[in-house]
Amino acid sequence: MANPRAGEVALILDGRRHIMKLSLGALAELEESLGADSIAALVARLESGAVSARDVLALIVAGLRGGGWPGRAADLVAAEIEGGPVEAARLAALLVARAFGEIG
Known part of the structure; x- marks a missing residue:
């Protein structure tokens, strides 16, 4: 179960439930992948x-990685996200x- 108070969001990927969370490391990866120079610039x-x-994909990847998923963006190209x-x-x-x- 995802814990909203901990910043968690559940996502169904290829029929399997995963927890997403933007940890500090995930935010750093997200800044880099989107070319933002700060969290404030990223949020803006x-x-x-x-x-x-591309932004949505980067957020999903960062969230999944923050939740412990070991994959990369390339792994999501052929993956099915429930709800499209x-x-x-x-x-x-x-x-x-x-x-x-x-x-x-």
Whole structure:
């Protein structure tokens, strides 16, 4: 079970439930993959509303890695996220909100 108070979000990937969390290490990876020079710049980019599929993928990968998943972005190319791209985007937004204190 995902713990919202700990910033966790559940995601079903290829029929298996995974926990996502934006740990400090995951945030650092996310900054690097999206070319942001700070957490504030990263959050501003995500809050701008101009979030790309690449951004969603990077958030999902960072969240999964923060939850202990050993994979990489390339592993998700052929993977199925339950609910498709719309659910992936919703979960990515929820992940950011929970990482910065909104339980949602």
